[in-house]
Amino acid sequence: AAGPWGRRLLLLPPPPLLLLALAACAARASEITFELPDNAKQCFYEEIAQGTKCTLEFQVITGGHYDVDCRLEDPDGIVLYKEMKKQYDSFTFTASRNGTYKFCFSNEFSTFTHKTVYFDFQVGEDPPLFPSENRVTALTQMESACVSIHEALKSVIDYQTHFRLREAQGRSRAEDLNTRVAYWSIGEAIILLVVSIGQVFLLKSFFSDKRTTTTRVGS
């Protein structure tokens, strides 16, 4: 996954003209965090060239049981990946043909919980830092050092994103738990008081207006 700023991380984003030129072999990554209302389905589409290696990774951050249905289809409608009620998953595939690939997240099984879903869709591999077209010699030491720093930082960012999402999920659960405990305590206190005071008055009422009947039974 490409991380918080989702593009070829340490490479400069090419200006639009260059992007068109590189369209055939461009590495793109899109990561979006969005809210999926209950009973809703949200689909995303992307044009992918044949032979490109792509990775779809998603995670549910807040809501209910933290699960969502996910489905990935190729341009012919063939389902490449389908999972129900998953909390987190990562799926890599190679595009078998050109066209628009579609992936959908569905919260249709849930009646009243909104889910916040994060996904990261990476298309293609990152282009090399120092492209080898105009090279006469091998990479200098400086350049090799740059390349290894680049790779190391890529994995730092990857871990950072994963950690950030897990922490968000954990925090969401902790806050849910806190509210639930608060409500339950108050509710139970009220029930306790109402029931116990009510019991006493109810018992008293059994004896108060039936005075004549009790004396008759007694004698």
Add this chain to the structure above:
Amino acid sequence: LALYFHSGEREEKCIIEDVPSDTLVIGNYKVQRWDIHKQDFLESAPGLGMFVTVTTPAAEVLLSKLYGPQGTFSFTSYLSGEHVICLQSNSTRFVAFAGSKLRIHLDIRVGEHFLDESVVQAKDKVNEVNFRLEHLIEQIHHISKEQNYEREREEKFRKTSEETNSNILWWAIVQTLILISIGIWQIKSLRDFFISKKLV
């Protein structure tokens, strides 16, 4: 602009970006409208615009502007937290009649710094490495900022957990006290009642 999704004509679509403070967020979008006659999305739709609204974690509106069918917007966060970026078209047609779809291409970049690609091409090899190194340093600063923000959030998480823990303990004590005092009151009240009714 690669990734796209569909939206109803008057529907507002929002995405959430959780960013540390002082971070530049840049968004690129392109919107196309569905043409009923051609049964396809139009290449360009003149007159179609998008309202872009950005809300800070403190529920203040940071950015609220109308852009054309294609545009770039950016904002710098001054608070750490979840910023909500919403897109809504400025179409004034009635929802029932319109029934039209919009295709929104979206690309959001967080913390990236634009550097001139042509400068890199022009300079010689030494400066190219220099350049890349400068960019690397900037990105490392961003990672460091994210780490600090992560520390803040983890602290909040820990506080919530500890609060829950003490709430549960406090509630258990209060519940026991309530039970005991109610029990005593019940017995006393009933005993007095029965004595007064000359049943005991």
